[in-house]
Amino acid sequence: MQVNFSDNYFALFELPVQFDVNADQIETRYRTLQRVLHPDKFAQGSDAEKRWSMQAASFVNEGYQTLSKPLKRASYLLSLNGISVDEETDTNMSPMFLMEQMELREAIEAAPAAADPFEALDKIKAQLRDSGRATETEFAKASNNNDWQEGRTLVRQWQFLEKLLSEVKFAEAQLDDV
Amino acid sequence: MAYSDKVLDHYENPRNVGVLDKDDPNVGTGMVGAPACGDVMRLQIQVSEEGIVEDAKFKTYGCGSAIASSSLVTEMVKGKTLDEVAEIKNATIAEELALPPVKIHCSVLAEDAIAAAIADIKAKREAQSSQKESA
Numbered sequence: 001m002q003v004n005f006s007d008n009y010f011a012l013f014e015l016p017v018q019f020d021v022n023a024d025q026i027e028t029r030y031r032t033l034q035r036v037l038h039p040d041k042f043a044q045g046s047d048a049e050k051r052w053s054m055q056a057a058s059f060v061n062e063g064y065q066t067l068s069k070p071l072k073r074a075s076y077l078l079s080l081n082g083i084s085v086d087e088e089t090d091t092n093m094s095p096m097f098l099m100e101q102m103e104l105r106e107a108i109e110a111a112p113a114a115a116d117p118f119e120a121l122d123k124i125k126a127q128l129r130d131s132g133r134a135t136e137t138e139f140a141k142a143s144n145n146n147d148w149q150e151g152r153t154l155v156r157q158w159q160f161l162e163k164l165l166s167e168v169k170f171a172e173a174q175l176d177d178v
Numbered sequence: 179m180a181y182s183d184k185v186l187d188h189y190e191n192p193r194n195v196g197v198l199d200k201d202d203p204n205v206g207t208g209m210v211g212a213p214a215c216g217d218v219m220r221l222q223i224q225v226s227e228e229g230i231v232e233d234a235k236f237k238t239y240g241c242g243s244a245i246a247s248s249s250l251v252t253e254m255v256k257g258k259t260l261d262e263v264a265e266i267k268n269a270t271i272a273e274e275l276a277l278p279p280v281k282i283h284c285s286v287l288a289e290d291a292i293a294a295a296i297a298d299i300k301a302k303r304e305a306q307s308s309q310k311e312s313a
Contacts, residue, residue, distance in 0.1 A: 012245065087212065087213040087284040088212060088286070089215035089286065091211060091286065091287050091290040091291075092210065092294075093209075093213075094209045095209050097211075098209040098211050099209065099212070101211060101218045102218050102220060102237070102239065105218060155213075157211040159215045159216065160213060160218075161248075163216025164216060164275065167216070
């Protein structure tokens with residue numbers, strides 16, 4: 001059988017353990033695994049087999065979600081290298097970075113009162129996407145150099161950027177409602 | 179998830195929201211952030227020559243619990259010495275606000291913000307006294 005629960009997700013998807021991945025390979029392998037694990041294939045099976053196939057399917061789904069999203073993949077790679085992001089317990093971030101975050105939050109808050117609120121939010125969104133892409137590139141570099149401490153710092157900042165991006169989208173949705 | 183009345187009270191009527199001059203030698207500024215939820219917290223204390231906290235201000239972007247934690251803390255620190263302020267732990271904040279376990283990290287954020295603000299004012303004062311000595 002093609003699913004071994006002790007595999008890491010990279011092995012499950014037959015990929016080398018590294019940040020840069022082949023997206024087509026992930027999609028192809030995902031479809032193959034989904035086909036193999038389809039509930040119909042286990043309709044005649046024992047309860048144990050059915051249970052196993054369900055567990056395997058959710059393991060595969062989790063792996064797919066983790067590998068196909070760059071930030072999740074980065075965090076996962078850190079964890080495979082024994083590095084915890086300590087996202088809830090370590091609140092120590094670069095003051096400069098936090099200052100920028102605060103300013104961006106203020107800008108989001110002020111956007112609805114701007115002459116063109118959508119344009120104001122678009123600008124913030126573009127800025128966040130640029131920062132996100134830059135962080136991704138930096139992380140790729142750090143991980144290729146096995147610099148996991150730098151990788152950890154980048155993932156922690158990246159989490160802020162993604163969170164803020166969802167805040168901007170939320171602010172946009174609220175504008176639409178008015 | 180239901181917020182406690184205390185959290186709601188601080189969330190709806192936050193105390194001491196604002197900013198102090200971070201370049202003022204008597205102001206300590208603590209900035210912290212939690213990657214888990216993207217919360218950012220700035221906590222500032224104004225400290226007298228004798229080391230008593232005379233004023234405190236905060237600005238927090240985050241969930242209700244994070245805002246309530248920082249609002250409560252600004253109330254707690256006023257009139258206390260720096261040593262007493264350093265004793266404020268997240269467990270006290272969490273208990274006071276009846277935070278559920280998933281929101282405990284919001285009180286950690288507030289505790290860390292105070293610690294950072296204290297560290298900042300102490301560093302400023304040390305820099306000042308060494309300047310005086312060398313003068």
